[in-house]
Amino acid sequence: MARAPLPMDPIAEARRQWLAHGWADAADGMTAVTSLIRAQQIVLARVETALKPFGLSFARYELLQLLNFSHDRALPMASASARLQVHPTSVTNVVDRLEQDGLVRRTAHPTDRRATLVLLTDDGAARVGRATATLNRDVFAALGIPPAQLRDLVQTIARFRREAGDFVDPPELPEPL
Amino acid sequence: MARAPLPMDPIAEARRQWLAHGWADAADGMTAVTSLIRAQQIVLARVETALKPFGLSFARYELLQLLNFSHDRALPMASASARLQVHPTSVTNVVDRLEQDGLVRRTAHPTDRRATLVLLTDDGAARVGRATATLNRDVFAALGIPPAQLRDLVQTIARFRREAGDFVDPPELPEPL
């Protein structure tokens, strides 16, 4: 990743180019998409930096934390894949490495002989606990976005995700027909 | 990528977990970070889907479009790396493949014998032009985020990027000192 700040905002520059080429109807969407992609790069870089001392990447951390919050600290591979929204082969890959590091263990599923349970080891639980403390302190609690904007950002993205079919609302109240 | 929508919002669920564990000061930041990462996954998936018929990925497209907007349709590798905010080795990698496909060519820099110019070929220009039309129509102009929220989103992220040192404001007026 390049370190030196650019002398101007490349996204605003792209927006100018879009307008100059007569693509006004797509300019705002283009700007939003590139903004989201760039913002993700920045926050992910911070997360990876914070996790590096623990020998974890964000992909590893997410899986460990998911197990940590699950009953019996275990989950079938397929459930992890669905919950993390990643390809099943990615889960296989990450579990392979986490298992080599002794942070998780593969176990037989009690009833379904096709399935494999991933189990968080004590080492894994300790590791993810320490990583979370660092992450909370150095990244999440120090993002640098004012609370009001943070709230709007999350809400806008939540609406977008729901419309994109990312999840469906749980029936908390009586269903409106 | 998993396709079926989850029965509830996993990010809201994570937020509940964070609050339940007494990490209230980090909960909003965690929520924002995971929201950004998930939103990027969704929009990037749409972009990649739209680009697939053209044999392009977003990384390839970005480089081609950057060259397309540059003088003489050419740029030194280092400039592309800085502008795209990716590691120099990533540029080497992408240029290798684009060159194999005949969409760009490596040329000698006229004055600096260390540097390599990447030049957009006519084929490359035609390809990126058609890809942009599709991208504008199918993705950017059809994001599904209301205009007002789109504007706020972009502005919030722009502020965040500036504070993160992504870019510095251009000296549009006489330099202070």
Added chain:
DNA sequence: CCAATTTAGTTGGACTACCTAGTAATTGCC
């Protein structure tokens, strides 16, 4: 002017994610 430093780019290695294709086990339907 020449040595030391910086800059530009590539190579090799590691990680993550995806896709395709395969095996094994389970479920569903006649």
Added chain:
DNA sequence: GGCAATTACTAGGTAGTCCAACTAAATTGG
């Protein structure tokens, strides 16, 4: 009951990202 379709996972290959280390060329400083 038994065959077909589905589900769970793994293997192999491709793409993209990064880092560390390296070569070559340009710049800088004494």
